[in-house]
Amino acid sequence: MTHTHQHTPHHGDSSHHPDHDRVGHHEHSxxxxxxxxxxxxxVLAEHIASITAWLPLKSEPHQIVDFGCGTGAGTFALLERFPDAHVTAVDSSAGHLQLLRxxxxxxxxxxxxxxxQADLDADLxxxxxxxxxxxxxxxxxHMANPDRALRGVRELLTPGGLFAVVELAGLPRFLPAHAPESRPGLEERAHAAADSFHAEHVPHRGADWGPILTAAGFTVENERTLTVNIEGARSEAVGRYAYGSLQRIRxxxxxxxxxxxxxxxxELLDTSSPNSLLRREDLAVRTERTVWAARRA
Incomplete structure (x- = not known):
C-alpha cells in the first residue's frame, strides 16, 4: 500500500468528546x-477536496452515503467533486441535518x-x-460496535463500490511550542490530558483500521497518512477554529x-485578554489524518 504525506483535512467531531463526534450514541448537537x-x-476546504480527488474509484459514483455528515463538509465536497452524484447524508443530530439542508x-x-437522521449503533x-x-x-x-457497523457498510455497498474511512491521529495543534509565554508547552499537556480521556472513553480513536476493515470482509486497496500544516497568521477563521477547539476540550x-x-x-480563552487566542498572530493548524480506501472482498 502507498503511504504519502501531504496537506489534507481534519474533518471531523462534542461537549463530552473533544474531537467533535457526529454519529452514534455520543452525539451532542x-x-x-x-x-x-x-x-x-x-479552513480546510482545499484539503477536503484533495482527499475526494485522491479516492481510487473505478468510475464516478452516482449514489454516495456520508456517514456522520455533521453540517456537510464532506457532503458538499463530494457533490462538487462528482457533479452527477446524489448524496445521502446521515447523522444522529437533527440540528446538524437542518443546517446541512x-x-x-x-x-x-x-x-x-x-x-x-439515524443512530448507526442501532441494530437496524x-x-x-x-x-x-x-x-x-x-x-x-465513535461506534460502540464498529465491527457490526462495518458489516452493515459491506452489505450496503454495491458490488465494486468503495468505502473511504478518514480518521484522525489526534486533535489539531494551533500554538507554537514556546506558547503561551507564561506556560510554554501548555497545548501539548492539554492534548496529553485529552488523549488520556479518549483512551478510556473512545477506545477506537487512533486505531489502525486496515486490519479491522480486512476482518470485516473488505480489501484495503490504498492507505495514506496525510499531514496538515496551515499557517494562519492573518486568518480570522484559524483563530476562531483554535479558540473553539480548545474551549470545547477545556x-x-x-x-x-x-x-x-x-x-x-x-487566559487564552478570555476574549477580553490581550493574550487571547483570537488576538494571536502565530497560530497554525497542524494535524494528521489517515485515509483507508477499501472494497468488498
Whole structure:
C-alpha cells in the first residue's frame, strides 16, 4: 500500500468528546459543535477536496452515503467533486441535518441531497439505498460496535463500490511550542490530558483500521497518512477554529491540568485578554489524518 504525506483535512467531531463526534450514541448537537464543524470546513476546504480527488474509484459514483455528515463538509465536497452524484447524508443530530439542508438550498443542490437522521449503533439501519461510495470521516471511531457497523457498510455497498474511512491521529495543534509565554508547552499537556480521556472513553480513536476493515470482509486497496500544516497568521477563521477547539476540550481536561496550566488556558480563552487566542498572530493548524480506501472482498 502507498503511504504519502501531504496537506489534507481534519474533518471531523462534542461537549463530552473533544474531537467533535457526529454519529452514534455520543452525539451532542449543540451550536458550538456546529460552529466548529463549519470552521473546520472553511479552513480546510482545499484539503477536503484533495482527499475526494485522491479516492481510487473505478468510475464516478452516482449514489454516495456520508456517514456522520455533521453540517456537510464532506457532503458538499463530494457533490462538487462528482457533479452527477446524489448524496445521502446521515447523522444522529437533527440540528446538524437542518443546517446541512439550509446550506444545500443556498448552494442550489437541494435536489441532490437526502438527509437521514439515524443512530448507526442501532441494530437496524434505515434504507440508505445501494451506494457506489460510502464516506465516513472522523465517525467510525465513535461506534460502540464498529465491527457490526462495518458489516452493515459491506452489505450496503454495491458490488465494486468503495468505502473511504478518514480518521484522525489526534486533535489539531494551533500554538507554537514556546506558547503561551507564561506556560510554554501548555497545548501539548492539554492534548496529553485529552488523549488520556479518549483512551478510556473512545477506545477506537487512533486505531489502525486496515486490519479491522480486512476482518470485516473488505480489501484495503490504498492507505495514506496525510499531514496538515496551515499557517494562519492573518486568518480570522484559524483563530476562531483554535479558540473553539480548545474551549470545547477545556471541560474534560481541566481536572488533569495544574492550576497554573488551567489559568493560562483560561487566559487564552478570555476574549477580553490581550493574550487571547483570537488576538494571536502565530497560530497554525497542524494535524494528521489517515485515509483507508477499501472494497468488498
Amino acid at each position: 449543540d451550536g458550538g459543535q456546529a460552529e466548529i464543524l463549519d470552521l473546520d470546513a472553511e 439550509e446550506k444545500a438550498c443556498t448552494r442550489g443542490v437541494e435536489g441532490r441531497v437526502r438527509t437521514v 439501519w434505515p434504507d440508505l439505498g445501494t451506494p457506489d461510495l460510502v464516506w465516513a470521516s472522523a465517525s467510525m471511531h 471541560g474534560v481536561i481541566a481536572p488533569a491540568l495544574s492550576p497554573q496550566d488551567l489559568a493560562a488556558l483560561d
